Amino acid sequence: MALAAQPQMPRVWRAETKPHKFCPGCGHGIILKALGEAIDALGIQERTIFGCDIGCSLLSWDFFNLDTIQTHHGRTTPVLVGIKRVRPELVVVSYMGDGGAYAIGAQHLVSSAVRNDLVTIIVVNNTQYGMTGGQMAPTTLPGQKTETTPYGRDVKLTGRPILGPELVAAVAPPGAYVARGSIANVVQLKNFIQKGLLNQIEGRGIAFIEALSACPTNWRTNAAETWRFIEKEMAAYFPTGELRTPGEAKNGQAGEGTPGAPEH
Amino acid sequence: MAAKPIEGEQRAFMTGNEVVAWAALAAGADIMYGYPITPQNEIMHYWTRMAPRYDRGFLQTEDEISAGFTTVGGVLAGKRAFTATAGPGNVLMQEAMSMAEMMRLPTVVVVTQRGGPSTATVIYSQQELNLTCFGGNGEGLRIVYSTSSHQDLFNYTIKAFNTAWKYRFPTFVLGDGYQSKMREPVTIYDPATRGIVMEECRPMVGLPGIAGIDREPAHLRNTYNLEDELYDRLTASIKDYQAMIPEVVEWEACAVDDDEILVIAHGVVSRAARAAVDSLREAGIKAGYFRPITLRPFPEEALQPLAARAQRILVVESAHGQLERQVRASLYGLETPVSGYLRPGMGITPEEIIGAVQQTLRS
Ligand SMILES: Cc1ncc(C[n+]2csc(CCOP(=O)(O)OP(=O)(O)O)c2C)c(N)n1
Ligand code: SF4
Ligand SMILES: [Mg+2]
Numbered sequence: 001m002a003l004a005a006q007p008q009m010p011r012v013w014r015a016e017t018k019p020h021k022f023c024p025g026c027g028h029g030i031i032l033k034a035l036g037e038a039i040d041a042l043g044i045q046e047r048t049i050f051g052c053d054i055g056c057s058l059l060s061w062d063f064f065n066l067d068t069i070q071t072h073h074g075r076t077t078p079v080l081v082g083i084k085r086v087r088p089e090l091v092v093v094s095y096m097g098d099g100g101a102y103a104i105g106a107q108h109l110v111s112s113a114v115r116n117d118l119v120t121i122i123v124v125n126n127t128q129y130g131m132t133g134g135q136m137a138p139t140t141l142p143g144q145k146t147e148t149t150p151y152g153r154d155v156k157l158t159g160r161p162i163l164g165p166e167l168v169a170a171v172a173p174p175g176a177y178v179a180r181g182s183i184a185n186v187v188q189l190k191n192f193i194q195k196g197l198l199n200q201i202e203g204r205g206i207a208f209i210e211a212l213s214a215c216p217t218n219w220r221t222n223a224a225e226t227w228r229f230i231e232k233e234m235a236a237y238f239p240t241g242e243l244r245t246p247g248e249a250k251n252g253q254a255g256e257g258t259p260g261a262p263e264h
Numbered sequence: 265m266a267a268k269p270i271e272g273e274q275r276a277f278m279t280g281n282e283v284v285a286w287a288a289l290a291a292g293a294d295i296m297y298g299y300p301i302t303p304q305n306e307i308m309h310y311w312t313r314m315a316p317r318y319d320r321g322f323l324q325t326e327d328e329i330s331a332g333f334t335t336v337g338g339v340l341a342g343k344r345a346f347t348a349t350a351g352p353g354n355v356l357m358q359e360a361m362s363m364a365e366m367m368r369l370p371t372v373v374v375v376t377q378r379g380g381p382s383t384a385t386v387i388y389s390q391q392e393l394n395l396t397c398f399g400g401n402g403e404g405l406r407i408v409y410s411t412s413s414h415q416d417l418f419n420y421t422i423k424a425f426n427t428a429w430k431y432r433f434p435t436f437v438l439g440d441g442y443q444s445k446m447r448e449p450v451t452i453y454d455p456a457t458r459g460i461v462m463e464e465c466r467p468m469v470g471l472p473g474i475a476g477i478d479r480e481p482a483h484l485r486n487t488y489n490l491e492d493e494l495y496d497r498l499t500a501s502i503k504d505y506q507a508m509i510p511e512v513v514e515w516e517a518c519a520v521d522d523d524e525i526l527v528i529a530h531g532v533v534s535r536a537a538r539a540a541v542d543s544l545r546e547a548g549i550k551a552g553y554f555r556p557i558t559l560r561p562f563p564e565e566a567l568q569p570l571a572a573r574a575q576r577i578l579v580v581e582s583a584h585g586q587l588e589r590q591v592r593a594s595l596y597g598l599e600t601p602v603s604g605y606l607r608p609g610m611g612i613t614p615e616e617i618i619g620a621v622q623q624t625l626r627s
Contacts, residue, residue: 014481061483061485067469067481067483069468069469070486070487071336078337080337082297082333082341083337085321085337086294086321090470110326111330
């Protein structure tokens with residue numbers, strides 16, 4: 001489960017801004033490490049634009065040696081889509097929390113998926129709103145206690161947790177890449193992110209990766225409980241793996257051109 | 265490279281929305297991002313018909329929030345990007361424009377005012393002055409041009425791109441539904457033939473070289489940890505804004521040497537005000553005319569001496585005191601009485617203004 005010895009920082013990390021600004025034990029740093037390794041592996045530092053949202057993701061505004069734009073809550077994908085439409089040679093990464101992606105920015109997520117926008121979206125699922133102090137998010141598990149569900153999430157009143165990748169997989173056209181990884185399996189997560197970047201580079205369509213993450217600060221958990229929550233409770237509700245890979249036919253249809261591709 | 269959209273100068277007879285699309289093409293706009301709303305729609309309609317012929321882009325977004333933020337993305341990437349909206353769309357647009365204000369992003373937004381509040385009418389008003397000048401959770405560090413004719417729409421749409429890219433504040437062209445939908449004669453032209461040089465558009469991200477190796481990365485943010493960090497940032501922007509004012513502020517005045525009553529109006533209403541002042545003069549009534557062209561920054565230095573000289577001020581607008589409030593704020597301390605002919609969401613004729621002037625002089 002854990003990272004025993006700290007291997008080297010990814011080359012694209014900005015050493016001057018390390019140690020990073022996340023809480024001890026936070027999942028964000030692990031996910032950004034996977035992203036950094038994927039960027040290194042593909043050799044795309046020179047043309048990658050990193051966009052971060054409002055939420056704890058904003059703490060990564062100076063994280064990389066990448067041109068970076070920190071946007072508004074839920075609005076990172078539209079900003080990057082705006083960039084990509086006029087500079088198709090760039091690789092754009094939209095990095096945000098589950099609140100940003102599935103609540104306040106849900107219309108942008110759905111619309112980008114339907115348009116098959118050439119953007120790689122990474123959503124950090126930590127089952128609540130981390131930055132604002134631990135309120136319920138669309139991903140909060142049934143019965144889970146948060147600041148706005150102090151007696152546990154009542155699904156009768158507030159619905160069931162959203163399955164983001166499943167949603168994107170259902171609406172995105174052929175060419176999309178959709179996966180869910182976890183900080184509990186960093187090698188797999190890095191692999192998913194790398195495939196997601198490649199999907200954009202090769203002009204096939206949208207790439208969407210949800211990463212199951214940890215927020216020990218708001219969960220109020222120690223290390224053992226944190227890992228148990230991720231590996232047992234979250235994994236039971238949010239299955240990891242690839243949901244859509246490009247080339248595969250959706251609903252029996254053959255693959256077709258990607259409307260978001262720059263040459264169109 | 266596609267041919268120039270307009271060679272030299274051409275006389276045309278077209279709607280205001282068509283004029284805006286031509287102006288954006290002539291200005292070298294690279295892409296429009298937009299969401300349908302009346303009375304702005306035909307700007308998109310003309311743009312989508314013409315843009316592909318000149319290698320320009322278009323993206324229809326899921327809402328005006330996205331239209332605003334994709335426009336932000338376009339300018340970050342170093343392209344002349346714009347959007348157009350009205351009414352409730354202008355409300356949604358404000359979130360992205362507040363980011364543009366904070367981060368000094370040269371966005372251009374064309375607003376075709378419709379009735380408000382809420383959905384109201386799709387027809388006409390001047391009720392989006394407050395929103396366009398001061399929408400967003402900030403200080404209104406923007407430039408707002410209020411147009412009164414199709415020629416203005418053409419000229420100021422081109423100018424908006426240059427002002428935005430030169431000074432790096434979000435810039436708005438404030439029209440209205442009447443201007444959008446009516447047809448009138450206009451001269452459209454290639455800006456170069458008038459000696460207008462388009463400002464260079466420099467990217468803010470996606471810069472050449474490897475960040476951290478060949479150069480520093482561009483780390484752009486709108487969030488700050490400390491009060492002082494924010495204060496320093498804003499102080500610098502406010503200083504730039506104030507230094508810019510004398511270079512961008514615009515107004516128009518006539519018959520203001522001996523006027524007893526100064527009529528103040530902006531946008532399409534200023535045409536009725538001008539006509540009313542001309543008629544009143546012919547009838548021997550000493551009326552004067554003042555029109556702010558930039559509503560933000562407001563031409564208060566130009567207005568103050570004229571207002572001090574006049575005995576009465578009458579503000580005429582298709583809103584309930586949005587312009588009047590700006591006028592009063594600019595003239596604070598002056599004793600000239602100010603009254604308003606305020607018709608929210610209604611068109612205003614010269615005859616009505618003549619009547620309002622006569623009534624003001626009698627009272
Ligand atoms: C328009 C708007 N509404 C609300 C907020 C307050 N806000 C800041 S961060 C945040 C939640 C962040 O949660 P999430 O997106 O899940 O990211 P996390 O912090 O958990 O990584 C909220 C609601 C805001 N900044 N902007
Ligand atoms: S509050 Fe939670 S998500 Fe935010 S930095 Fe701390 S641990 Fe990470
Ligand atoms: Mg969260």
